[in-house]
Amino acid sequence: MRLFPIIMALFVTVLLVSNTVAVKITHLGPFYFDGATILFPLTYIFGDILTEVYGYKRSRIVVWTGFLACVFMSLMYWLVGILPAANDWQQQEAYLAILGQIPRIVIASLIAYLGGEFVNAFILAKMKIATKGRYLWTRTIGSTIVGQAVDTVLFVVIAFTGIIPANLLMYMIVSNYVFKIAFEALATPFTYAAVGLVKKIEDVDYYDSDTDFNPFRFSIKDMMA
Template identity: 30%
Template sequence: MFENLSKTELYAMLCGVFTACLIISNIIAGKTFDFFSFTLPCGVVIFPVIYIVNDVLAEVYGYEKARKVILLGFLMNLVAVICYNITIMLPAPVFFENSDAYSIVLGSTFRLLLASFAAYLVGSLVNAKMMVILKKWNEEKLFVRCIVSTLFGEGLDAIIFIFIGFFGTMPLEALLVMILVQALFKTIYEIIVYPLTKIVITKVKGLPEI
């Protein structure tokens, strides 16, 4: 799959995947679902993919390049949100019957946007930074780096998003359970797909620079 690509070419592709997944995640995060009697935001469906790409970027390309992709994703998501709100404000023709549904799906309160943006920036940057720090400590233990960095990143992501987005709307105990379950769900997900993450990292490391 990667044989005909250079690291530079793949970096550009990973930027696209990362950014697309981030924009998708913020569209679906407005809905929650029941998971064995626990309530989780639907963003957990795709956020693990974002963190796997984050791991690959930090492990192969280093923290600075990973940080640039994270900030690019933040900027493009901001552009998407601005575009959503502009289109919601534009008057629809009388024959367009889905204005309310469109607004519900693509619109968002300032509180949820703030929660999403803050959680994403902190969680993603911490995830990437932990990958680099742990690599300096022990370069051989890729599994430990991937899982520990995700646990830290996802933990902070869950704490920030859920407290900013939902504090005061549900009991504190429910918030804490939601944070714990979300962080564990994403971490377990990455443990399950770790073999794939390892294959991708190994393949990318073997690519030519240009």
């Protein structure tokens, strides 16, 4: 598993950066979304590669690694934020405005991430068995359609209900969802190439025929299996 640690590191890096830039709300053409929307779909591409090549068990470890990394990041942002600022440092308010972790946003992000990633991995693994490993595009896009729906709805509803008007809330959900699905569809050739390359280098093509899909039942041994 020469490439597994590298792919996991890329996954976690993209996840942490996307959660940091999520504080900015963007209005671009017909789309209204948070800053993470332009980057977060990459985690689903990496998730697809991990599940398709290494299987759900190892993907489950990566998802939990990303979760713990996000928790640690949020705690560090919060801890540094509450430390007293030096008298000659005038950027405390700017720091809190950008990196000050709002508990509601953090909780929404973590719940949505876990729900979306595990649904994505589960559906891809099951579809791989059903299609006997053929038609990769149906798995990458099909799993993303459901996984991103879970992720987007959970995050927007938990994070912004009561904060922004209901009509804007729905518009934000639709904008985020359409953008992410379009991103995944356009990235399909890249996903195909990446999956093929990783399978060739690793000489691995795992099928989750006997896998326990309980997201809470795992061990470090799963990474070594």
